[in-house]
Amino acid sequence: MPDTITLQVARYRPESESAPTLQEYEVPLREEWAVLDGLNYVKDHLDGTLSFRWSCRMGICGSCGMTVNGDPALTCGTFLTDYAPGPVRVEPLANFPVIRDLVVEIDDFLHKLPEVKPWLVRDDDGGVDDVEFLQTPEQLDAYKQYSMCINCMLCYSACPVYGIEPDFLGPAAIALAQRYNLAPATSAHQRLDVLATDAGVWACTYVGECTRACPKGVDPAGAIQRYKLTAAARTLLPWGKR
Amino acid sequence: MTYHQPVPLLWWTRRRSYVVFVLRELSSVAVAWFVVHFLLLVTAVHRGPGAYQEFLDWSARPLILVVNLVALAFVVLHAVTWFNLAPKALVVRVQGQQVPPRMIAAGHFGAWFVVSAIVAWVLVVML
Ligand code: SF4
Numbered sequence: 030m031p032d033t034i035t036l037q038v039a040r041y042r043p044e045s046e047s048a049p050t051l052q053e054y055e056v057p058l059r060e061e062w063a064v065l066d067g068l069n070y071v072k073d074h075l076d077g078t079l080s081f082r083w084s085c086r087m088g089i090c091g092s093c094g095m096t097v098n099g100d101p102a103l104t105c106g107t108f109l110t111d112y113a114p115g116p117v118r119v120e121p122l123a124n125f126p127v128i129r130d131l132v133v134e135i136d137d138f139l140h141k142l143p144e145v146k147p148w149l150v151r152d153d154d155g156g157v158d159d160v161e162f163l164q165t166p167e168q169l170d171a172y173k174q175y176s177m178c179i180n181c182m183l184c185y186s187a188c189p190v191y192g193i194e195p196d197f198l199g200p201a202a203i204a205l206a207q208r209y210n211l212a213p214a215t216s217a218h219q220r221l222d223v224l225a226t227d228a229g230v231w232a233c234t235y236v237g238e239c240t241r242a243c244p245k246g247v248d249p250a251g252a253i254q255r256y257k258l259t260a261a262a263r264t265l266l267p268w269g270k271r
Numbered sequence: 272m273t274y275h276q277p278v279p280l281l282w283w284t285r286r287r288s289y290v291v292f293v294l295r296e297l298s299s300v301a302v303a304w305f306v307v308h309f310l311l312l313v314t315a316v317h318r319g320p321g322a323y324q325e326f327l328d329w330s331a332r333p334l335i336l337v338v339n340l341v342a343l344a345f346v347v348l349h350a351v352t353w354f355n356l357a358p359k360a361l362v363v364r365v366q367g368q369q370v371p372p373r374m375i376a377a378g379h380f381g382a383w384f385v386v387s388a389i390v391a392w393v394l395v396v397m398l
C-alpha cells in the first residue's frame with residue numbers, strides 16, 4: 030500500500046472566483062482514515078483556508094455529507110483505502126448552492142422540514158401532557174426506520190428530481206412525515222395538503238437513488254411510494270376523505 | 272455569492288438508475304403512439320374492409336413494425352419497473368407478519384401473466 034493518496038478538493042472562494050476549481054493535496058493514506066480525516070489533515074497541516082462542515086465523526090450529526098468520486102457520502106464513514114491508489118475527488122453535495130469550498134447552503138432543506146409538521150398532530154385537541162400514548166412493538170416497527178434520519182441531505186443530493194425541481198419537498202422531509210403519519214397517536218390526514226401535491230409525493234418519479242444514498246437505512250423512496258397510495262386513496266376514493 | 276451547481280445536460284448518463292428513469296419517462300411517448308395506432312385501426316375498421324386492408328398493409332411495413340417493436344420494449348420496461356415498485360408502496364401484513372416484498376412483486380407479475388394469458392386465449396379462440 031502506498032503511504033499517501035491524492036485528494037482533489039473542490040475550492041470555491043466567492044471573493045476571488047466565480048466558479049469552483051479543483052485543488053490537489055497529498056495526504057497520508059492510513060488504514061483507519063476516513064475521507065474526513067484526510068480533509069482535516071489538509072486543514073491542520075497543508076492549507077488552513079479549506080472550509081468544510083463536520084462534527085461527530087461517527088455518522089450521527091449528518092453534517093459531513095459531500096460528493097466523493099461522484100457519489101454522495103458521509104465523509105466520516107467513507108474510507109480512503111477504498112479509493113486507493115486514488116486520486117479521490119471531494120466536492121460539495123450536488124443540487125445545493127455552494128457557500129464556500131465544500132460548504133453548501135441548507136436553508137431550503139431547513140425550511141422544508143417543518144412544513145410536514147414533524148410532531149404528533151391529533152384531531153382531538155387533548156393536550157399531550159395529560160395522556161400517555163401506548164404503542165405495541167409492531168406499531169413502533171412500522172415507522173422506526175424513518176425515525177433514524179440524521180438530516181444529512183445525501184438523499185437530496187442523489188435525487189435528480191430535486192436537482193431539476195428545487196420546489197420538490199424531497200426524500201427526507203417526506204420520510205419524516207411518514208414517521209409521524211404511521212405513529213399510532215397521530216392523525217395522518219393532517220399532512221395531506223402538503224404531501225399530496227405536485228411538489229410533494231407526486232413530484233417523485235421513483236428513481237430510487239435516495240434510498241441507495243441513505244447511510245441510515247431510512248428508505249425514503251419507500252416512504253414516498255407508500256404515501257402515494259395513501260394520497261390516492263384519500264383523494265380519489267369517496268370514502269377516503271375523512 | 273453562493274455558487275449554483277449547474278445540472279449538466281447529460282446528467283442522466285451518470286448512473287444506471289438515472290438512465291432507467293429517463294427511459295421510463297420516455298415510455299409515455301410509446302404509450303401515446305400505441306393509442307394513436309389503435310385509433311387509426313378503429314378508424315380503418317369504421318371506414319370498411321378496403322381501408323382495413325390498407326391499414327394492415329401499412330402496419331406490416333418494416334418501418335412501422337420496427338416502431339411498434341421499439342414502443343413495445345418501452346411499454347414492457349414501464350410495466351416491469353412499475354411492478355417492481357409495487358412492494359415499496361404496498362406494505363401488507365398477514366397475521367401480524369409483513370408479507371415479504373418479493374411476494375408482493377411476484378403477485379403482481381403473476382396477475383399480469385394470468386391476464387395476458389386470458390387475453391391471448393380470447394384472441395386465439397376468436398380467430
Ligand atoms: S433520509 Fe437518509 S440520506 Fe436522507 S437526510 Fe435522512 S439520513 Fe440522510
Ligand code: FES
Pocket residue numbers: 083084085086087088089090091092093094103104105106
Ligand atoms: S461528522 Fe457527523 S456524520 Fe460525519
